[in-house]
Amino acid sequence: MPIPVKTDLAKLVNQLLDTVFVVDEAGHIVFASQSCKALLGYDQEELVGTAIQALMHPEDIERTLAAAQRVMDGKSHTDFENRYLHKNGQAVDLQWSARWASEEKLRIAVARDITGLKNAQRFRAALYMVTQAAHSADNLSALCQVITEVVTPLPWIEQLHILFFDKKSQRLYHPLGPASTDGPLRPGTALEKVLGQGIAIKARRHPNLPAQGQLRAGPSNWLAVPLLRSQEVLGAVVLEFSEKVSANAREQLQFLASQLAATLERKQADDHLRYLAHHDALTGLANRARFYEQLQKHLTQQQPLALLYLDLDDFKAINDNFGHHWGDQLLCEVACRLRQNAPADAVVARMGGDEFTLLVPGQYSNESLAVQLRCLKAAMALPFDIGGQPLRVSFSLGFALSPQQGVEPEQLMRQADGAMYRQKRQRQA
Numbered sequence: 001m002p003i004p005v006k007t008d009l010a011k012l013v014n015q016l017l018d019t020v021f022v023v024d025e026a027g028h029i030v031f032a033s034q035s036c037k038a039l040l041g042y043d044q045e046e047l048v049g050t051a052i053q054a055l056m057h058p059e060d061i062e063r064t065l066a067a068a069q070r071v072m073d074g075k076s077h078t079d080f081e082n083r084y085l086h087k088n089g090q091a092v093d094l095q096w097s098a099r100w101a102s103e104e105k106l107r108i109a110v111a112r113d114i115t116g117l118k119n120a121q122r123f124r125a126a127l128y129m130v131t132q133a134a135h136s137a138d139n140l141s142a143l144c145q146v147i148t149e150v151v152t153p154l155p156w157i158e159q160l161h162i163l164f165f166d167k168k169s170q171r172l173y174h175p176l177g178p179a180s181t182d183g184p185l186r187p188g189t190a191l192e193k194v195l196g197q198g199i200a201i202k203a204r205r206h207p208n209l210p211a212q213g214q215l216r217a218g219p220s221n222w223l224a225v226p227l228l229r230s231q232e233v234l235g236a237v238v239l240e241f242s243e244k245v246s247a248n249a250r251e252q253l254q255f256l257a258s259q260l261a262a263t264l265e266r267k268q269a270d271d272h273l274r275y276l277a278h279h280d281a282l283t284g285l286a287n288r289a290r291f292y293e294q295l296q297k298h299l300t301q302q303q304p305l306a307l308l309y310l311d312l313d314d315f316k317a318i319n320d321n322f323g324h325h326w327g328d329q330l331l332c333e334v335a336c337r338l339r340q341n342a343p344a345d346a347v348v349a350r351m352g353g354d355e356f357t358l359l360v361p362g363q364y365s366n367e368s369l370a371v372q373l374r375c376l377k378a379a380m381a382l383p384f385d386i387g388g389q390p391l392r393v394s395f396s397l398g399f400a401l402s403p404q405q406g407v408e409p410e411q412l413m414r415q416a417d418g419a420m421y422r423q424k425r426q427r428q429a
Contacts, residue, residue, distance in 0.1 A: 016110075023052050023107040025072070030106065039094075039113055041087030057083035057091055071098045071107055081114065091155060093118040119155060126150045127259055134263045143267045144175045147260055154256075156241050162264065164227070164235035165195050172235075191236065194224040198233045200257070225257035229265050237261045280350040282328060283335035291349035295359055295409050298402075305402050306369050308358040308376075309416035310338075313394040313427060315354040318386075326386050330393070333384045341379040343372070357416075364401055373397065396424035 013020050014034040022031035032047040040047075040055065056064050060082040067080050076099040083091045098109035133146035144162050151160050163172050170185050185192055194201050202223040221241050227234040237260045278290040286294070298305050312318075312334065319327040331354065338348050338356060347359040360372070377397070383390035398419025400412045 019111045021052065021109045021111060023068075023109070025105045025107075027051050027053055027068075039111065040084060040092060055084045057085055059083070067096075068098075068107065071109075072100050074100060074102070076100070081118075084111075091115075115155075122154055123256065126154060127256070130260065130263055134267055137267065140264070140267050140271050141175045143264065147263075151239075151256070151260070157239055159240040161238040161240075162235070162260075163191075163238060165233060167233070191224060191238075194226050194236050195233050198226045198228055198231070200225045223257055225261045227261050227264055227268075229269060234265070234268060237264070280335075283332050283350050285335050285339070285356070286347055286349040288349065288351050291347060291351065291357055291359065292409060294347045295412070298359065298361060299407055299409060299412075302403075302407075303361055304363040306358075306360040306362070306364045306372075306399055307402065307412045307416045308360065308373075308397060308399045309413070309420045310356045310358070310395055310397045311420055311424065312354040313396060313424065318391075318393075322386060330384055330386055330391070333386075334380075334393070337379055337382075338376075341376050366401070369399060369401070373399070394427070396420050396427060398423060 016033060017035060019035045019039045020031070020033040021029060021036075024030050029047045029050050029052050032042075032044050034044060036042055036044060036047055053061060053065065064082045067077060067082075071077055076097075078097045080096045080098070081093065082096070083093055086092050092113060093115040094111045095114045096109050096111055098107060100107055129150045130147055133143055133150070137143035137146060147162065148160055151157060162175060164175060165172055165185065172183060172185055185195065190201050193199070200223070202221070222238055223241070224236045224238045226236050237257045239257050278287060278293075279285065280287045295305075295307070312330075315327070315330075318330060322330075331350070334354075334356065335348070335350060338358065342348050342358055343360055343362075345361050349357045349359075351357055364372075380395060381392070383392045385391075398416045398421070400406065400415035400419065402412055405415045406412045
């Protein structure tokens with residue numbers, strides 16, 4: 001049905017930057033101004049007779065039809081927002097003004113493209129959520145998960161990859177992916193340049209670029225921004241985006257990737273400081289503060305446990321005979337052996353000097369704990385390689401059980417420490 005307007009008026013309407021649609025009572029387009037080509041990619045002739053519902057974004061159809069019915073009931077709209085689909089398949093954000101011409105039984109609407117505005121709002125919201133997550137996420141993996149969930153839905157991004165790089169092994173790993181996605185950094189690739197030189201690179205994907213891990217070969221563009229800390233390259237944030245991204249969107253991508261990189265770097269630095277606060281710098285075991293924190297947590301939750309206290313015998317003589325360097329190496333070897341032979345859920349700590357503790361959750365009796373101790377003692381009795389020489393080290397070991405011997409940290413520590421010194425005195429007698 002042709003639109004009942006004069007030819008001169010139709011010419012005038014066609015000069016408008018916004019697009020005018022006229023839709024009949026059944027929902028079919030009877031007129032669309034020429035700007036529909038720039039808005040949705042269709043010529044006027046293609047749209048006339050088309051059901052306007054076919055152009056709507058599937059997720060917005062229900063509320064759009066409800067709004068259309070309100071217009072047909074005589075309630076005009078001036079700021080309704082929804083999404084339509086461009087001829088190329090991309091979503092277009094629109095803002096509508098509409099009214100109902102009751103005599104002609106026609107819905108007359110003016111659509112304005114607000115995609116740029118909505119994308120800017122989504123972009124700001126994504127940055128805000130990433131910033132919030134940087135403060136609230138428990139660890140780096142949790143932050144990476146939030147970043148992926150927040151950034152991936154942005155309309156110009158096809159995929160987001162967060163890659164960490166182990167310089168020593170020259171391998172990439174993904175904090176969220178399975179181990180099978182990890183792999184060596186391929187020499188001669190653009191990603192190697194990003195990680196090797198610490199510079200951002202934006203390029204078209206081609207067969208020479210890596211398809212390792214989650215990175216796929218394809219027609220998209222990609223932007224890689226290095227993760228840096230004190231000039232050391234820790235990895236890269238890689239964004240894949242479509243060919244149709246505007247120049248302004250590309251600038252936003254560059255800024256977004258840089259912000260993600262900076263946020264991840266801060267989180268890594270925070271995690272590193274938190275690690276240093278809870279771990280012994282020499283051995284990497286939990287330190288005294290961390291051990292007491294975990295002990296208090298288990299006791300507060302009324303969890304049964306065994307507390308072991310271990311002290312090397314005559315460690316001063318080892319330092320005197322071999323030197324402090326080899327004494328430190330021995331402490332590291334002892335720490336490694338304790339970790340390897342302790343139950344998986346045990347907390348192994350260095351309390352200071354040559355004193356170590358193990359917190360082993362579980363219900364133990366003296367007899368059941370004795371089985372665990374025999375395995376631990378057998379492992380510790382094997383010689384250590386110190387400076388190329390085999391060295392056997394004796395040690396004293398005491399333990400206490402909770403709740404049998406106490407439910408307070410100080411009480412249990414006194415019990416285990418006392419048992420350890422009684423054994424040491426027996427050795428010296």
